[in-house]
Amino acid sequence: MRLQGKVALITGSGSGIGKATSLLFAQHGAKICVADINLKGAEETASEIRAKGGEAICVEADVTNAEHIQRMIHETINKFQKIDILFNNAGMSSPLFPIEELDEAHWDKIMAVNVKSIFLACKYAVPIMKKQGGGVIINTGSIIAVRPRPRQSAYLASKAAVVNLTKGIALEVAPYRIRVNCINPVAAETPLLEKILRDSTSQEADYQKEKEKYIASVPIGRLATADDVAYAALYLASDESSMLTGACINVDGGRGV
Numbered sequence: 001m002r003l004q005g006k007v008a009l010i011t012g013s014g015s016g017i018g019k020a021t022s023l024l025f026a027q028h029g030a031k032i033c034v035a036d037i038n039l040k041g042a043e044e045t046a047s048e049i050r051a052k053g054g055e056a057i058c059v060e061a062d063v064t065n066a067e068h069i070q071r072m073i074h075e076t077i078n079k080f081q082k083i084d085i086l087f088n089n090a091g092m093s094s095p096l097f098p099i100e101e102l103d104e105a106h107w108d109k110i111m112a113v114n115v116k117s118i119f120l121a122c123k124y125a126v127p128i129m130k131k132q133g134g135g136v137i138i139n140t141g142s143i144i145a146v147r148p149r150p151r152q153s154a155y156l157a158s159k160a161a162v163v164n165l166t167k168g169i170a171l172e173v174a175p176y177r178i179r180v181n182c183i184n185p186v187a188a189e190t191p192l193l194e195k196i197l198r199d200s201t202s203q204e205a206d207y208q209k210e211k212e213k214y215i216a217s218v219p220i221g222r223l224a225t226a227d228d229v230a231y232a233a234l235y236l237a238s239d240e241s242s243m244l245t246g247a248c249i250n251v252d253g254g255r256g257v
């Protein structure tokens, strides 16, 4: 029980990495606010936690919307009286576009979901953590932030911003015993990865080929799982990492080296 008595607010927890992390944190004693734009997914995560004897609420929230962010924070406090851990994990990917075909509205959307969301959540959660005397913030970046690849300009720019934002906020709030760290996953077997690859290929054979090509670039020889990332988040959320702030952990099987 590495998070006994802690309260965690996890965005994008109706699916993939956020869901795996919610279940793992709950297994380690945390009470969870499951927040997602997809209420059905959020409800499923929360009921899985409850079925296993844990405590969870779920909130429908679009992380690009300041009012929704304030509501998800308010509902967490209302139910559990504090927020020890904020995991800014919600994010969206992009099909592969040459720069000249990248749509401006798509660029703005990616930046809003992947970056503005973290600004907003920190803006409203940090005052609460300061008042509590501390807290932990974890952001989900991507290995593409440190190893950029072609035709992913919007996604890689957004994730590079996540890394630097993590470091800047970490310096700012360290005196208040608030730690801010980031996880950079390599491609992980979640619906998001499937969407990137499927949107970028027209045929099943191409999809499999893209996947195999990617795996060949990972020294450990496989994609990540959502649990690989969840375990890194567990370490960052727990007091075991109390000397880490402004750090980015690459859960990447060596791809970023």
Ligand SMILES: NC(=O)c1ccc[n+]([C@@H]2O[C@H](COP(=O)([O-])OP(=O)(O)OC[C@H]3O[C@@H](n4cnc5c(N)ncnc54)[C@H](O)[C@@H]3O)[C@@H](O)[C@H]2O)c1
Pocket (backbone or CB within 6 Å): 011, 012, 013, 014, 015, 016, 017, 018, 035, 036, 037, 038, 041, 061, 062, 063, 064, 089, 090, 091, 092, 093, 113, 140, 141, 142, 143, 184, 185, 186, 187, 188, 189, 190, 191, 192, 193
């Ligand atoms: N899967 C990968 O290959 C991979 C690799 C590197 C980084 N990441 C990052 O990991 C994070 C989680 O991705 P995942 O792979 O679990 O994907 P996923 O698609 O399984 O889950 C993402 C969740 O975020 C939610 N979401 C999307 N937009 C939202 C919004 N505006 N407001 C609230 N919730 C929203 C979705 O509804 C979904 O439940 C993302 O930030 C993603 O960029 C994923």
